[in-house]
Amino acid sequence: AQKVTQAQTEISVVEKEDVTLDCVYETRDTTYYLFWYKQPPSGELVFLIRRNSFDEQNEISGRYSWNFQKSTSSFNFTITASQVVDSAVYFCALSGGGAGTASKLTFGTGTRLQVTL
């Protein structure tokens, strides 16, 4: 069975601070995909990143960066110089990647990020 753990329920930071959201996953698949989604107050899930299990390179996109470490089964997400508009619930998710799989997503419980002025 697959499992995603986001131990941080809620994080509050002041604007311009850096913040890291933790994600730990469990899977027996050798091929799998990891995702981060953002859910603002409007409720729609916004896709941020997808990473496959064979690519451990860290990725940076603007103020966002992701650290994938297979050795610790973690896929952490850092926001640099946070802004009020970053306030949202962030979900980490996992899917199997084998041929013929449904590729359904298993989500963590989410981390609510509150950025204040």
Add this chain to the structure above:
Amino acid sequence: DTGVSQDPRHKITKRGQNVTFRCDPISEHNRLYWYRQTLGQGPEFLTYFQNEAQLEKSRLLSDRFSAERPKGSFSTLEIQRTEQGDSAMYLCASGRLAVNNEQFFGPGTRLTVL
């Protein structure tokens, strides 16, 4: 591409009534998923279609729930004899079979069962 659309956005119903939700995926996306999200939780998988074929159903999908995707385009999710425990956000996502498990989500339908 227009995004995934869902209708209605909100539905309030009385216990015991039937409700039906619609999802229109991104055009040419052959994969379609339904998820359910309750307050304070992450979305949970309900069912999956590849074109018109329903290939997987979660144990969460009781016999009161039925989903269809006629002609492999839009999909409907029906809940019969609704219960208060069915109150949740119902999310639809679509993706392309050949593209690395991508899934793009619609805005969801929020169901409240009184």
